[in-house]
Amino acid sequence: MLSFRAASSEAVAALVDGVEGSATVAQDLFAVAANLRSEGALRRFATDFALPSEAKTGLVSELYDGKVDPATLDLLKDAVGRRWTRTRDLADALEYVGVVAAVRSTGRDADQVVDELFSVRSIVNDSPDLRNALSDRARSADDKAALVDTLLDGKVLPATVILVKQALTGSHRSVAVALEDYEKVAADVHGRDVATVRVARPLGESEVQRLEAALTEQYGRPVHLNIVVDPDVIGGIKVEIGGDVIDGTISSRLDDARRKLAG
Secondary structure (H helix, E strand, C coil): CCCCCHHHHHHHHHHHHHCCCCHHHHHHHHHHHHHHHHCHHHHHHHCCCCCCHHHHHHHHHHHHCCCCCHHHHHHHHHHHCCCCCCHHHHHHHHHHHHHHHHHHCCHHHHHHHHHHHHHHHHHHHHCHHHHHHHHCCCCCHHHHHHHHHHHHCCCCCHHHHHHHHHHHHCCCCCHHHHHHHHHHHHHHHCCCEEEEEEECCCCCHHHHHHHHHHHHHHHCCCEEEEEEECCCCCCCEEEEECCEEEECCHHHHHHHHHHHHHC
C-alpha cells in the first residue's frame, strides 16, 4: 500500500504485529494520522529520533489520553519511540495499521471486505458523477461521508464503510487508488495476494478454482480473484497481480501480430 524505506518498514511490521482487530482503534489511528499530516510541528517532533522517547511519549499522552482507545494510546507511544526514515512515514504507517485493524475487526470476513472494496471501486470508476462528488474539494468531509452512508448503509460490512470513508481523506492520489491499496492490505492480512482477472464472459466455478490454483502455485501463496467481465476482452483472460500482467486474450495476440507485420 505505502512505500517505506528499510528502517520504517521494520517499524511498520512491529506495529502491525501489535495491533488487534478493532474498528475503534482503526478510526482513532486514521484521525491521528490526519492530525500529523496537518500539523507540521507535531509531525516533526514525533519523528525526531534525536529527542528522548520519554519526551515524545509524554506529548502523545498529553494530547490523546482520554481521547482515544487505551489500545490506540499504547500503540501511539510505541510508534513515536521508533525510528522513521521520513517525517511523513509515521502518519502513513498509522493509516496502514488502521486499515489492518479495520480488516482484523471482521474476523473471518476479510475476503468479503476485499470483494466489497473492489465493488465500490468499480462503481466509483464507472460513475463520473459519483467520482466527482467524492473528490470535490468544495464539499465538506461530513457531506462526503453522508453520501457514503447513503450508498452503502446496510449493504456492506461496517469495516468496509470505515475504509471507504478513509479513502476520501486525500492522502492518496484518488479515492480509487486508496480503495485499491486497501484491497491489497485486506487480502494480505489473511496471507493472500489480489489478482484482477478480465474476461469476455463469466467464469464457471471450476474455471475459477483452476485459475486460483495456478496463480497460487506461481506466486507461492493464495490469490484472491477480482473477476471483471470486460466487453473489450476478445476471448481468453487478462490477469493483473502486483506489478505483473499476464495477457492471454485474443485481442492481445492480434495486436502482437499487427506489430510484427508492421515491423
